[in-house]
Amino acid sequence: MSKQLTQGWAISSREIARGEALYYQSGLLTLFGDGLHTLQFWMGRSRQRRQLGELAELNNYLLKDIGVSQEQAFREAAKPFWR
Numbered sequence: 001m002s003k004q005l006t007q008g009w010a011i012s013s014r015e016i017a018r019g020e021a022l023y024y025q026s027g028l029l030t031l032f033g034d035g036l037h038t039l040q041f042w043m044g045r046s047r048q049r050r051q052l053g054e055l056a057e058l059n060n061y062l063l064k065d066i067g068v069s070q071e072q073a074f075r076e077a078a079k080p081f082w083r
Helices: 013-058 060-066 070-078
Strands: 003-006 009-012
Touching: 013 060, 013 070, 060 070
Parallel strands: none
Antiparallel strands: 003 009
16 A cells, blocks of 8 residues: 655545545535426526516516516517526
8 A cells, every 4th residue: 555645644545535425525526416406496497587578468467566567578478498
């Protein structure tokens, strides 16, 4: 078993391999977490656009209250969730 001197500490090759494995696993977990965050963001955006479309069909007064015309609301509601 070889040893490496890193910042004054002797580290075995087995410990280095274990650390590299944890590094790659954490990278995958970060990637998974980023993907999950994106999915949640898209789901929220889809829900908001669906609700805006329903609001545009039902109540023009509330749209005026938030400063959006009915045409703008329909246009926004028609966008795909990824945009």
